Amino acid sequence: MKRFLCLLLALFALAGPAGAAAPGVPSGEPVPFSYFDDAVFIGDSVTRKLYIYIRERRADDPAFMGGVHFLTAVSLGSGNALRPVTEQSVHPLCKGKKRPLEESVLELGARKVYVMLGMNDLASYSPQEAAQNLETLLDRILALNPQARIFVQSATPRMEGEYDGCTNEALSAYDLLLDDLCRRRGFDFIDVASALRDETGCLPAAYCGDPDGMRLHFNDEACAVWVDYLRTHVPEDLR
Amino acid sequence: MKRFLLVLLLPLLLCACAARPVANLAALYDAFALSDMTPLSLSDLTDWYGIEPGDVKQAVAAMHATGLQCDEIVLVEATDSATADRIEEALQARYNQKLAEYRDYLPGEYAVLTQCGVHRRAAYVALVLCHDPEPRVALWEKAVK
Numbered sequence: 001m002k003r004f005l006c007l008l009l010a011l012f013a014l015a016g017p018a019g020a021a022a023p024g025v026p027s028g029e030p031v032p033f034s035y036f037d038d039a040v041f042i043g044d045s046v047t048r049k050l051y052i053y054i055r056e057r058r059a060d061d062p063a064f065m066g067g068v069h070f071l072t073a074v075s076l077g078s079g080n081a082l083r084p085v086t087e088q089s090v091h092p093l094c095k096g097k098k099r100p101l102e103e104s105v106l107e108l109g110a111r112k113v114y115v116m117l118g119m120n121d122l123a124s125y126s127p128q129e130a131a132q133n134l135e136t137l138l139d140r141i142l143a144l145n146p147q148a149r150i151f152v153q154s155a156t157p158r159m160e161g162e163y164d165g166c167t168n169e170a171l172s173a174y175d176l177l178l179d180d181l182c183r184r185r186g187f188d189f190i191d192v193a194s195a196l197r198d199e200t201g202c203l204p205a206a207y208c209g210d211p212d213g214m215r216l217h218f219n220d221e222a223c224a225v226w227v228d229y230l231r232t233h234v235p236e237d238l239r
Numbered sequence: 240m241k242r243f244l245l246v247l248l249l250p251l252l253l254c255a256c257a258a259r260p261v262a263n264l265a266a267l268y269d270a271f272a273l274s275d276m277t278p279l280s281l282s283d284l285t286d287w288y289g290i291e292p293g294d295v296k297q298a299v300a301a302m303h304a305t306g307l308q309c310d311e312i313v314l315v316e317a318t319d320s321a322t323a324d325r326i327e328e329a330l331q332a333r334y335n336q337k338l339a340e341y342r343d344y345l346p347g348e349y350a351v352l353t354q355c356g357v358h359r360r361a362a363y364v365a366l367v368l369c370h371d372p373e374p375r376v377a378l379w380e381k382a383v384k
Contacts, residue, residue, distance in 0.1 A: 094286070096329030
């Protein structure tokens with residue numbers, strides 16, 4: 001039954017609300033890596049793996065993903081990112097200092113801000129609360145970085161299994177809310193999750209880096225799909 | 240004549256003894272023998288720790304390839320003592336942040352981190368975060384003493 005629900009939600013997420021266009025920025029030719037020179041990726045342990053993957057690929061191709069920056073902490077979420085910076089807060093370090101994310105974006109001078117958060121939030125917040133927290137966080141980023149363009153990435157699925165809080169059903173519901181948020185606010189929705197779901201709406205085992213652990217982190221194959229998706233899903237006016 | 244030569248050579252010998260041997264940090268990192276680590280570049284050192292290329296005579300850094308395990312190594316020889324002070328402060332900030340991000344997330348990795356830390360001797364600064372850190376720290380201390 002859960003599998004069926006998961007599939008239904010995933011299909012609904014892919015199709016979008018009745019009468020609406022398919023979610024997210026449409027596919028096109030891959031952009032060169034230099035497109036990411038002024039980009040920063042904000043995320044949790046899933047995005048940390050992308051950071052590592054890019055470093056590994058640079059051993060053979062130093063230009064891989066250009067000069068992209070990352071702001072990641074393994075337990076980062078919109079909820080804890082909104083809290084004040086303290087010794088105990090999880091805000092990532094930027095240039096040797098722990099700062100609020102909006103200040104780190106400013107410090108890096110990023111003009112494209114790619115965000116993927118939610119997996120850690122859904123353990124403590126409902127999809128609605130998590131999406132609201134993300135919107136508040138993005139408003140803070142924009143207030144300090146009015147030149148920034150916001151790209152909201154969908155939260156990616158977990159392998160099939162029994163979970164508390166951060167279930168695939170909750171993730172799909174959250175992604176729908178992110179799509180709606182982007183439509184309302186004029187942000188670009190990058191539906192990475194759509195490229196990383198199997199026919200049941202779950203993360204395929206072939207893409208999972210921790211099938212015996214949390215069952216949500218990526219391996220190199222999944223990161224390759226992610227990078228390809230990012231390069232091919234770029235708004236027309238930025239090509 | 241012998242006495243004269245001895246007087247002449249003595250200061251040179253004393254200087255040679257006092258000069259700190261240069262540790263090879265790349266070789267030291269290899270001796271740590273950590274598996275599944277991904278090397279970081281000099282620009283990564285700037286993004287994470289605020290360490291600029293001009294701050295270091297040599298540096299080696301790496302993170303665990305999963306992005307999930309807590310292992311992270313930064314070995315630096317700073318250009319001078321004041322720069323080493325600043326780098327030590329930045330690596331301590333990173334260590335504290337790392338404790339915070341793992342505390343409620345992966346308790347097992349957090350427990351590993353509590354046994355680790357930042358080390359400093361003269362212009363050498365090290366962040367050694369890994370399972371079984373003691374033998375690695377001992378190697379570092381031996382190399383930079």
